Amino acid sequence: xxxxxxxxxxxxxxxxxxxxxxxxxxxxxxxxxxxxxxxxxxxxxxxxxxxxxxxxxxxxxxxxxxxxxxxxxxxxxxxxxxxxxxxxxxxxxxxxxxxx
Amino acid sequence: xxxxxxxxxxxxxxxxxxxxxxxxxxxxxxxxxxxxxxxxxxxxxxxxxxxxxxxxxxxxxxxxxxxxxxxxxxxxxxxxxxxxxxxxxxxxxxxxxxxxxxxxxxxxxxxxxxxxxxxxxxxxxxxxxxxxxxxxxxxxxxxxxxxxxxxxxxxxxxxxxxxxxxxxxxxxxxxxxxxxxxxxxxxxxxxxxxxxxxxxxxxxxxxxxxxxxxxxxxxxxxxxxxxxxxxxxxxxxxxxxxxxxxxxxxxxxxxxxxxxxxxxxxxxxxxxxxxxxxxxxxxxxxxxxxxxxxxxxxxxxxxxxxxxxxxxxxxxxxxxxxxxxxxxxxxxxxxxxxxxxxxxxxxxxxxxxxxxxxxxxxxxxxxxxxxxxxxxxxxxxxxxxxxxxxxxxxxxxxxxxxxxxxxxxxxxxxxxxxxxxxxxxxxxxxxxxxxxxxxxxxxxxxxxxxxxxxxxxxxxxxxxxxxxxxxxxxxxxxxxxxxxxxxxxxxxxxxxxxxxxxxxxxxxxxxxxxxxxxxxxxxxxxxxxxxxxxxxxxxxxxxxxxxxxxxxxxxxxxxxxxxxxxxxxxxxxxxxxxxxxxxxxxxxxxxxxxxxxxxxxxxxxxxxxxxxxxxxxxxxxxxxxxxxxxxxxxxxxxxxxxxxxxxxxxxxxxxxxxx
Numbered sequence: 076x077x078x079x080x081x082x083x084x085x086x087x088x089x090x091x092x093x094x095x096x097x098x099x100x101x102x103x104x105x106x107x108x109x110x111x112x113x114x115x116x117x118x119x120x121x122x123x124x125x126x127x128x129x130x131x132x133x134x135x136x137x138x139x140x141x142x143x144x145x146x147x148x149x150x151x152x153x154x155x156x157x158x159x160x161x162x163x164x165x166x167x168x169x170x171x172x173x174x175x
Numbered sequence: 176x177x178x179x180x181x182x183x184x185x186x187x188x189x190x191x192x193x194x195x196x197x198x199x200x201x202x203x204x205x206x207x208x209x210x211x212x213x214x215x216x217x218x219x220x221x222x223x224x225x226x227x228x229x230x231x232x233x234x235x236x237x238x239x240x241x242x243x244x245x246x247x248x249x250x251x252x253x254x255x256x257x258x259x260x261x262x263x264x265x266x267x268x269x270x271x272x273x274x275x276x277x278x279x280x281x282x283x284x285x286x287x288x289x290x291x292x293x294x295x296x297x298x299x300x301x302x303x304x305x306x307x308x309x310x311x312x313x314x315x316x317x318x319x320x321x322x323x324x325x326x327x328x329x330x331x332x333x334x335x336x337x338x339x340x341x342x343x344x345x346x347x348x349x350x351x352x353x354x355x356x357x358x359x360x361x362x363x364x365x366x367x368x369x370x371x372x373x374x375x376x377x378x379x380x381x382x383x384x385x386x387x388x389x390x391x392x393x394x395x396x397x398x399x400x401x402x403x404x405x406x407x408x409x410x411x412x413x414x415x416x417x418x419x420x421x422x423x424x425x426x427x428x429x430x431x432x433x434x435x436x437x438x439x440x441x442x443x444x445x446x447x448x449x450x451x452x453x454x455x456x457x458x459x460x461x462x463x464x465x466x467x468x469x470x471x472x473x474x475x476x477x478x479x480x481x482x483x484x485x486x487x488x489x490x491x492x493x494x495x496x497x498x499x500x501x502x503x504x505x506x507x508x509x510x511x512x513x514x515x516x517x518x519x520x521x522x523x524x525x526x527x528x529x530x531x532x533x534x535x536x537x538x539x540x541x542x543x544x545x546x547x548x549x550x551x552x553x554x555x556x557x558x559x560x561x562x563x564x565x566x567x568x569x570x571x572x573x574x575x576x577x578x579x580x581x582x583x584x585x586x587x588x589x590x591x592x593x594x595x596x597x598x599x600x601x602x603x604x605x606x607x608x609x610x611x612x613x614x615x616x617x618x619x620x621x622x623x624x625x626x627x628x629x630x631x632x633x634x635x636x637x638x639x640x641x642x643x644x645x646x647x648x649x650x651x652x653x654x655x656x657x658x659x660x661x662x663x664x665x666x667x668x669x670x671x672x673x674x675x676x677x678x679x680x681x682x683x684x685x686x687x688x689x690x691x692x693x694x695x696x697x698x699x700x701x702x703x704x705x706x707x708x709x710x711x712x713x714x715x716x717x718x719x720x721x722x723x724x725x726x727x728x729x730x731x732x733x734x735x736x737x738x739x740x741x742x743x744x745x746x747x748x749x750x751x752x753x754x755x756x757x758x759x760x761x762x763x764x765x766x767x768x769x770x771x772x773x774x775x776x777x778x779x780x781x782x783x784x785x786x787x788x789x790x791x792x793x794x795x796x797x798x799x800x801x802x803x804x805x806x807x808x809x810x811x812x813x814x815x816x817x818x819x820x821x822x823x824x825x826x827x828x829x830x831x832x833x834x
Binding site for chain 1: 796797798799802803806
């Protein structure tokens with residue numbers, strides 16, 4: 076049986092990759108995928124703990140996260156499409172209306 | 176039915192004018208003059224009737240002190256209790272009737288005098304408010320409540336002096352009155368504190384009972400014991416309110432107010448509050464001869480000093496203003512030599528004849544279409560007859576000719592001064608000299624105004640007698656100026672001194688103690704003869720100088736000094752006002768206010784802005800930079816949480832390793 080540690084480490088690595096991608100990439104779709112990656116890294120950690128502790132709580136959480144992620148994907152992709160139409164670009168640097 | 180329907184509800188007397196003031200002040204701006212009159216006259220008239228009824232009940236119940244505590248106002252610890260307590264005794268009765276009676280007459284007069292002025296409702300609202308505070312002042316049964324009235328009348332005085340507030344001189348005069356009074360009030364408050372520290376109470380009955388105990392020693396002349404200092408501080412308040420040296424300067428300027436105000440506030444009632452306080456505290460004062468002597472000397476000096484200034488003034492109201500200061504000096508002289516009854520008697524007769532004189536002067540000014548300079552009047556006697564005879568009655572009364580009121584009261588004061596020790600003869604001589612001057616400047620006023628040739632242009636000034644609502648109060652006051660003195664006939668006249676008998680329970684009968692009765696009679700006779708002679712001298716000199724017509728000459732020498740009021744205003748300006756203004760402008764304003772206070776406030780504002788400008792840089796608006804912050808934050812939080820674990824991280828641990 077694979078030790079829980081391995082799952083956790085894999086989860087942390089995935090999460091870190093997600094952060095790095097989020098911080099350094101400019102394409103909005105890439106950022107979006109980075110967020111999904113982080114969510115799934117967390118899901119992995121949940122499932123691993125759930126199995127290690129023998130309790131179903133973590134799996135329930137994962138279901139919630141998947142649902143929320145699906146909703147987020149719907150809304151997020153909508154925003155991306157609108158942004159792409161308005162700005163003619165997917166570069167996040169140019170989505171800067173909030174900037175002073 | 177209660178036994179004393181009004182006495183038991185004594186607060187109704189001051190409350191009525193307050194209600195009138197509130198109604199007129201809040202609602203009256205669009206009302207017709209008639210409605211405003213109804214409210215103002217109704218409330219003061221009712222108040223007067225209630226006062227009469229209260230006095231009747233006071234007599235019915237045997238003339239014993241009536242005192243009632245209506246509610247607690249300030250209660251602290253065990254010994255400080257200040258209540259809304261009102262009291263009615265013989266002294267209050269006199270003041271109450273003078274204030275409500277003369278006040279009501281002046282209200283009636285004002286309906287005529289103010290008829291063509293703007294702010295009609297405002298005027299009556301202030302006037303009623305003044306009545307409220309003045310009644311609180313005379314009815315109060317402790318010093319603090321008295322002080323409420325004291326300050327309240329000061330406020331109303333300020334409001335009414337500055338009634339024509341668009342006029343710079345009027346608003347300046349209001350400020351001057353208020354500020355000069357502050358100086359006196361400062362002393363008054365210190366006096367109250369000292370009394371409280373000494374007697375642990377500010378209630379009249381408690382303090383006076385404690386002070387009257389034989390164990391309380393009379394502090395000898397020249398010493399400054401606690402009672403002396405307290406009395407001197409109270410007297411300092413009185414010099415402010417009652418316009419005595421050195422704080423008298425505000426009263427002549429107060430003539431900027433409408434004439435009924437000068438009559439009511441600055442002649443008949445408010446300015447006598449200082450005399451009232453001294454008379455009310457007479458038990459304290461008799462224990463402090465030093466204070467008594469100070470009062471006598473200041474009063475005497477003021478009586479003479481103000482009279483000399485009054486000799487040469489050309490403004491009809493200014494003459495009367497200095498006359499008022501001078502007569503108030505007489506009252507203080509009386510109090511200072513222990514003749515409190517005579518002082519209060521003069522207060523009452525003065526209220527009659529000085530209100531009469533001011534109202535007559537108002538009638539003259541009204542007739543002349545606003546002219547106040549006596550050098551631009553003349554020959555008015557045949558044109559405004561009623562006013563002339565009324566003013567003549569007032570003049571005879573103040574000059575001290577029998578049988579008018581002023582003769583009796585001034586005589587009693589001079590008699591008291593003559594018999595006082597030490598220095599009674601000097602006080603008497605100065606007082607007598609002031610009487611000569613009084614007679615002179617009053618008849619000068621009469622001659623300049625009513626006799627000799629016209630000095631105005633009859634084509635421009637339409638001289639007309641005042642309407643009935645102005646002349647009727649004049650006639651009533653003229654009658655009072657005639658008969659008011661008969662309450663206290665000197666004993667050689669075969670009369671009975673009803674007034675002194677009436678006040679005897681308060682002041683005692685020993686005013687002329689130690690003087691042989693028979694000798695006193697002949698002395699009194701001689702002294703009154705001398706006083707009348709003094710009046711005649713003043714009259715004759717004035718007749719000689721002004722009756723046949725005189726021209727306003729260029730002033731030189733002494734005349735110039737007097738005309739410019741001894742340059743006291745200029746002296747105060749240079750010695751006190753100027754330095755204070757300089758200090759305020761250059762230190763308090765430019766250093767303290769601008770530098771310290773504004774500097775602190777603006778410094779804080781600038782500091783905040785600077786911090787904000789720096790911190791703002793983190794809010795770049797760039798979404799991914801926020802993400803970096805989130806990550807950094809998360810790392811920090813994780814670092815703190817897992818720090819104990821990380822510290823031991825050299826030995827690998829199985830996370831969640833329960834097995």
